[in-house]
Amino acid sequence: MGNTSSMLTQYDIEEVQSHCDDLFEQQEILSLYQRFCQLDRNAKGFISADEFLSVPEFAMNPLSQRLLKMVDGLNFKDFVAFLSAFSAKASLRQKVQLIFKVYDSDCNGKVSFKDIMEVLRDLSGSFMSDEQREEVLSQVLKESGYTSDSFLTLEDFIKIFGSCRPEMDVEIPVD
Structure with a gap:
């Protein structure tokens, strides 16, 4: 191979x-x-x-x-x-593990408020100010039982994503 x-x-x-x-x-x-x-x-x-x-x-x-x-x-x-x-067959855990790795850019097994802010900045660009991002993120964390001082683990991500399944399925074209 x-x-x-x-x-x-x-x-x-x-x-x-x-x-x-x-x-x-x-x-x-x-x-x-x-x-x-x-x-x-x-x-x-x-x-x-x-x-x-x-x-x-x-x-x-x-x-x-x-x-x-x-x-x-x-x-x-x-x-x-x-x-x-x-894959559509991938478990929620497998999908969330990938998402977690995107956020955990320093590979320390924890995602901080700052880590999430960096991803939000990448995703929203100039469409949102840092103040708006902080406000939205603080609210989402609060609703999930976390604060801006929290460090999220993979298990926390699974808990947060547990109520929804991330839409990231890609079909592999077969010749």
């Missing part, structure tokens, strides 16, 4: 499926492999930040710089594991 120019064997496919908790069917794995090979322009066996940024939808995403920290240098197996959070 290191050389992206080779084809996947049945063993490779099953290994990738197992690595991503069987959230993708074999045909989806093959389609993802084809896309991975297209992105891995130099056939190095991993996708660089520049290669990810060549995808217009990724480059235009206001969170692309945060996501790049998570995806830069992914090999195929880890690429599929990353994408598995976007």
